Amino acid sequence: MPGSRATRTGVLRASNRVLPGFGLSLGYTLVYLSLIVLIPLSAAFIKTAQLSWLQFFAVVTAPRVMASYRLTFGASFGAALINTVFGLLVAWVLVRYRFPGRRLVDALVDLPFALPTAVAGIALAGLFSANGWFGSLLVPLGIKVAFTPLGVLVALTFIGLPFVVRTVQPVLEELPRELEEAAATLGASRMEIFRRVVFPIVLPSLLTGFALAFARAIGEYGSVIFIAGNMPMVSEITPLLIITKLEQYDYAGATAIAVVMLVVSFMLLLAINALQAWTRRRQGALT
């Protein structure tokens, strides 16, 4: 392939000289990326730089803000964990078993990606409210979901649902059955085969799915605010706190919290990239 002939050319110089349009397409990409993404995002960091370290620290560690981190990160972690367990199960069932309606179910797994978050939000809030379909069953048992932190967990579980299924599914599909057959002929039981053959192969993709669901959940807003009740210190998520500060014209405060969230998100993005590379290496070693 002539494209891979010379990788050590100068910065931004194409080594593929046959095809046209390199300068135009890369130039346009960089300008558009800068205008829409990089410059606006840098505005958050520059705005925060107006605060001194002490001021910044005071804003982002205020008790109400800390309570929102605990809820946001705690509920995101819990939701990602629920989705890891059930996501693996759903992926397994969709890949390995045949049952009526399997294709329809497979297609509908993506619903949380396609359904606008506000629609999910009002649907879940309605379902779990005291006279809703689920709420009318749960509230008499003493389980309050709507307007409590549990509601946040439910909403975040909904929006994170497809991630684990969609990262694990292709790995299970590619998993050579010969490996399981070999282990079986060597006398392993079904449980041992799952634990020592299938699970190690699936593990990187499972962690990737967990990280993706977690990353999506910490920034989530639309599906949560309707069911959360939004009580300060109790059921107020961090993204909502940013909006509250913004509505009080506390731009510096809103931006400082946003910067904390952005830094966490960027670290998660790097972790996800590393996990995806690990998944590909595992996959490559098998084939």
Next chain:
Amino acid sequence: MDPATPGCADVTAPSVPNPPPRPLGTDEPRFVRWLLIAIALGFLTLFLFVPLLFVFFEALKKGIGVYLAAITDPDAVDAIKLTLLTALISVPLNLVFGVAAAWSIAKFNFRGKNVLTTLIDLPFSVSPVIAGLIFVLLFGLQGWFGPWLREHDVKIIFAVPGIVLATVFVTFPFVARELIPLMQAQGTEQEEAATVLGANGWQTFWRITLPNIKWGLLYGVILCNARAMGEFGAVSVVSGHIRGSTNTLPLQAEILYNEYQFSAAFAVASLLALLALVTLALKLVVERNTHSRQSSLEQVP
């Protein structure tokens, strides 16, 4: 998957004349299968199917007349128009960007390519609320360009341009991230052949590249459009919620819900749920086409 593959049994056959009848450890007992299917479907029913049904149930609870009145209300119609306008501007912008980015990244080698690919994915890891916030910081009254914009009587925040900008930001990676791996997998041989035979850049793109990437492109556009029409958090921050002028469909649903007009809120929401179902159906069609393409490619040695 194939029931008629006793391949490994044949290999071990000579040493074991009568293999024991117990099943190999490659399949679960029947009841385990059905139990796992039941748990998985139960989970999906509670978390996916019931909420979806609930939207349509609530929307139609008070009858088709109330439903039609809710979605033909002037404010709802204005929200539909604004939602369509926003998608109509932001999807083509990100489509052109996606093609340009994929062309430069997939067809050429240059330093910093991996960094660029990661940067393109950035908007996906930014909270929608922060996506709205950064445009308020730039164009809001207290923002960098705020005073200048006010002098020149240009409104971006709490107006349509802000909504479009925030939507472009949150839907930024969709087309690019579909096309980059697809075009990388396709390589450059076909385009090089066309160029060597005398085609110019546009001819090569329209006649070789575009037919090869059309399904991936469509896939990206469908997902981009669904997000553009359904975005809530980012748009909510920059919109100002002005009825009939800066309310998109998701914002309209929110306002109605907060005013306890549940039937109307779910009627508006049902339009968005329909959009989601159409999106999933189109996605399925595209996937079916690309899968058959891939398998026909794989059959060639």
